[in-house]
Amino acid sequence: MNKTISIKLKNQKIISLYSSGYPLITKDIIDSIDFKEGSLFKLVNGSGKFIAKGFLGKQNKGFGWVLSNRDERIDKSFFKTRIEKAVKYREWLFNSKDTTAFRVFNAEGDGIGGLTIDYYDGYYLITWYSIGIYYYKDIILEALKESVEYRGIYHKRRFDTKGQYIDDSSDYLVGTKAPKPLIVKESGNRFAIYLDDGAMVGVFLDQRDVRKRIMQRYSKGKTVLNTFSYTGAFSIFAAVGGAKKTTSVDLANRSRSKTKEHFELNNIDTNCQDIIVEDVFNYFKYANKKGLSFDLVILDPPSFARSKKRVFSAAKDYTKLLEDAVKITSKNGTIVASTNAANFNMDRFKSFVDKAFKNLNLKYSITDSFSLPKDFKVDKNFKEGNYLKVLFIHKK
Numbered sequence: 432m433n434k435t436i437s438i439k440l441k442n443q444k445i446i447s448l449y450s451s452g453y454p455l456i457t458k459d460i461i462d463s464i465d466f467k468e469g470s471l472f473k474l475v476n477g478s479g480k481f482i483a484k485g486f487l488g489k490q491n492k493g494f495g496w497v498l499s500n501r502d503e504r505i506d507k508s509f510f511k512t513r514i515e516k517a518v519k520y521r522e523w524l525f526n527s528k529d530t531t532a533f534r535v536f537n538a539e540g541d542g543i544g545g546l547t548i549d550y551y552d553g554y555y556l557i558t559w560y561s562i563g564i565y566y567y568k569d570i571i572l573e574a575l576k577e578s579v580e581y582r583g584i585y586h587k588r589r590f591d592t593k594g595q596y597i598d599d600s601s602d603y604l605v606g607t608k609a610p611k612p613l614i615v616k617e618s619g620n621r622f623a624i625y626l627d628d629g630a631m632v633g634v635f636l637d638q639r640d641v642r643k644r645i646m647q648r649y650s651k652g653k654t655v656l657n658t659f660s661y662t663g664a665f666s667i668f669a670a671v672g673g674a675k676k677t678t679s680v681d682l683a684n685r686s687r688s689k690t691k692e693h694f695e696l697n698n699i700d701t702n703c704q705d706i707i708v709e710d711v712f713n714y715f716k717y718a719n720k721k722g723l724s725f726d727l728v729i730l731d732p733p734s735f736a737r738s739k740k741r742v743f744s745a746a747k748d749y750t751k752l753l754e755d756a757v758k759i760t761s762k763n764g765t766i767v768a769s770t771n772a773a774n775f776n777m778d779r780f781k782s783f784v785d786k787a788f789k790n791l792n793l794k795y796s797i798t799d800s801f802s803l804p805k806d807f808k809v810d811k812n813f814k815e816g817n818y819l820k821v822l823f824i825h826k827k
């Protein structure tokens with residue numbers, strides 16, 4: 432293991448920030464040192480007194496993470512203690528009969544930035560978000576194996592400079608291989624999970640509470656438009672909740688077969704559901720021209736997307752997206768607006784909603800709002816880690 436680097440903090444404000452548990456290492460902290468992925472560091476004050484220790488690892492968010500405010504050894508037993516605590520915290524999910532997919536370890540929220548572990552019915556999926564944390568792969572894998580009972584363990588490496596997924600070999604690590612697909616349950620419904628088929632496995636676990644709310648309170652008898660629909664997870668929950676009809680729109684070709692697979696897995700007649708492979712922005716134009724309207728419109732765009740025709744950035748373009756959606760929502764209908772963009776907060780997101788309705792000269796009220804579910808634990812000293820923002824908006 433690398434020698435621990437000592438970093439002297441000079442500024443009193445920064446000293447109190449890290450003394451009180453702030454976890455992220457920012458650029459100014461590492462300016463004076465020789466940056467090496469995976470190196471352990473100690474933060475000390477002007478007189479050399481210990482403040483915190485952690486590891487260096489470049490990520491979109493910063494340059495490393497504090498692991499502890501105690502001067503303890505960072506070894507297998509350190510990681511094991513953190514993982515065991517995280518497992519214990521999710522006990523109600525491990526015991527659940529109707530939900531068998533959830534997050535077991537949520538990076539800095541569980542005390543190790545750059546590392547997440549998800550659970551899929553006995554299989555574990557580790558995601559590494561920096562080369563720095565991947566440096567500890569062997570001991571973290573051992574720590575996980577000693578902490579849980581598993582059928583198999585997979586991993587994803589998402590750590591080139593842009594946080595892109597590295598796809599150069601299988602993602603399988605140990606244990607038995609998962610079936611393709613692996614069938615998991617969420618709130619009693621089924622999802623098809625592919626653990627070794629690229630960056631994404633088929634479902635975004637952080638939307639569990641939102642899907643349940645859509646199923647239980649917003650779908651019965653409604654016409655539903657699910658935009659940026661991916662594998663159709665929201666459409667499935669709406670259909671199970673009694674929607675009259677769902678329409679799923681995504682520009683990726685794979686979305687058609689994946690969504691169909693999900694409908695069939697949940698015994699829903701696909702003849703009553705539309706699955707459309709198209710750019711959502713074109714679909715809005717088409718729907719407007721045809722005078723279509725829906726009782727429930729779901730918006731869950733990527734925070735940033737570049738296509739041949741346009742660049743979409745949630746921070747810049749969400750207001751316009753909302754206006755397009757509101758136009759094809761029936762009076763007294765609901766828009767579910769979701770974003771995982773980390774560069775603006777809930778207040779700012781609400782201001783986009785307000786602006787969109789003002790621009791259209793319409794009134795609205797917010798009937799429900801969601802951020803990350805409990806298993807996506809957030810560090811109390813790093814609230815910006817709670818990136819998910821979902822608003823249910825009633826169009827008056």
Ligand code: SAH
Nearest residue numbers: 659660661664681682683710711731733736
């Ligand atoms: N709402 C989904 C997740 C969305 S992921 C769920 O809950 O499972 C984002 C999706 O947006 C991807 O499937 C991607 O193919 C799609 N996408 C990105 N830009 C798009 C566009 N302009 N039109 C339609 N789909 C788009």
